[in-house]
Amino acid sequence: RTLRVVVNYAGNATDFCTYRMNWFNPPNHIGALVEEGRRDAERVCQLLCEARLTTDVVDDIKKFAFEKTALNATLCPICALTGMTMGEAMADPDTRKLVVEILKEARAVGERQGWTFQNSLDDWIRYLEAGGPHKPSLAVDMEAGRATEIYYMNGKICEHGRRLGVPTPYNDAMFWTVLGKERKMRGQLVGGGK
Missing domain, CATH: 1.10.1040.10 (N-(1-d-carboxylethyl)-l-norvaline Dehydrogenase; domain 2)
Incomplete structure (x- = not known):
């Protein structure tokens, strides 16, 4: 199953293992390319939301x-x-x-x-x-x-x-x-x- 994510987040490395978030323009969007992948998309969406990267599951x-x-x-x-x-x-x-x-x-x-x-x-x-x-x-x-x-x-x-x-x-x-x-x-x- 293949998922695609559209991320509205940007940042860059400032040092080794250190990153600065320049902006996050929620929400991100995630979708399955086939209907059978929707549950997987919902699970990944949940993980991203738990990490405070607000994400929506979308059909298209x-x-x-x-x-x-x-x-x-x-x-x-x-x-x-x-x-x-x-x-x-x-x-x-x-x-x-x-x-x-x-x-x-x-x-x-x-x-x-x-x-x-x-x-x-x-x-x-x-x-x-x-x-x-x-x-x-x-x-x-x-x-x-x-x-x-x-x-x-x-x-x-x-x-x-x-x-x-x-x-x-x-x-x-x-x-x-x-x-x-x-x-x-x-x-x-x-x-x-x-």
Whole structure:
């Protein structure tokens, strides 16, 4: 049985075996991919709640996973490309505008998929504002010279947008720019550019 969890928690290591919680925006969501796994999802949910990580069992985990992907598709690439923290990116008027446009596109893709989101666009913005002085994982990976997960964020939104006939120019731009920066870091630029 396979379960999927959408976590609304962020923190980072401050020392060996020491972590700082940057924020927790409850609830987390857990769902079974097949009906037979629901009892397992309920048990894991109970354990997470006992650890004070409020979690709900949901029927359509894919909708919540898409919503989390939409949120990650904003500040992850923006912070990776600018070096800003989440708080800095949300405070800057230009990067904030970019966040809003990326979210609008992602939301349109999700709605075309048939999902109705409980949280409004303004709720999503407030969620992102809570990030504060935190750098998202994609930015940390890029700073360390590691491959990023851009294919699974903006790349998937673009892919679904194309399949559903929803234009995603802002997500396309984030996707292509992060890929270009990754190639530059690996010394794999095409056409002689070094």
